[in-house]
Amino acid sequence: AQAALLEAENATISQGVVESNHPGYTGAGFVNYDNLAGSYVEWTIESAEARTVELTLRYANGTTVNRPMNVAGALVDFPGTGAWTTWRTARVTVPLNAGANLVRATALTAGGGPNVDSLTVGEPGQTDWSVA
Ligand code: GCU
Numbered sequence: 001a002q003a004a005l006l007e008a009e010n011a012t013i014s015q016g017v018v019e020s021n022h023p024g025y026t027g028a029g030f031v032n033y034d035n036l037a038g039s040y041v042e043w044t045i046e047s048a049e050a051r052t053v054e055l056t057l058r059y060a061n062g063t064t065v066n067r068p069m070n071v072a073g074a075l076v077d078f079p080g081t082g083a084w085t086t087w088r089t090a091r092v093t094v095p096l097n098a099g100a101n102l103v104r105a106t107a108l109t110a111g112g113g114p115n116v117d118s119l120t121v122g123e124p125g126q127t128d129w130s131v132a
Contacts, residue, residue, distance in 0.1 A: 003056075003122035006043050015039035016113070022060060022084040025117045030060070033067075033113035040106040043119050047096040054124045055094060057105065060087045061114035069113050070106045078114040087117060093124050 007027040009018040016039050020029035033039040047053075057076070061067055062084035068077050072094040081088045094103070107113040 003120050003126060004045075006045070006119045006121070008041050008043075008116040008118055011044075011119075012042040013040075014042070016041060019115075022062075022115065024060070024085050024087045026058070027118065030115045030117045031113075032115050033107050035110065035112040037107055037109055037112070039112050040104050041113070041116055042102055042104040045096060045101045045103050045121055047098060047101060049098050050096065052093060052095050052124055054091055054122050054126060055103065056089050056091050056120040056122065058087055058089050058117040058120070059114040060084050060117070062086075063111065065111060066109075067111050067114045068108045070104075070108055072103045072105075075108075076105075081114075084115060 008031040009029045015034040016031045018029045019032045031041050061080045064080045066079045071092050074092045076092045
């Protein structure tokens with residue numbers, strides 16, 4: 001199946017702001033999480049049936065300190081990427097219910113989350129998103 005890309009700047013944001021001062025993002029910008037535990041971005045993912053998906057979060061972390069987050073109940077690491085303009089991906093496999101699923105990425109440490117560009121919903125292990 002085609003993977004669906006959901007921009008962070010279009011999601012629900014709690015304790016974060018949309019910015020565009022670090023190039024390399026897709027869409028209109030990215031979310032700069034406030035620097036505290038508990039800040040989050042929440043996406044709504046619609047699924048026709050219950051299934052397992054792999055979420056790919058595209059992010060930048062210009063510090064040398066990991067900024068782990070709880071993503072849909074799973075602990076995901078977001079280690080430093082070397083610069084705020086260097087964007088990398090972190091992946092996690094999660095179950096979806098049939099219907100609307102709220103997927104929240106919540107910062108777990110005082111640094112807050114990394115800068116988050118987007119969330120892509122794909123098949124587990126999917127690497128080529130150009131084919132069905
Ligand atoms: C810098 C950077 C921001 C980033 C912030 C942070 O201010 O410019 O984009 O979000 O650090 O540490 O979270």
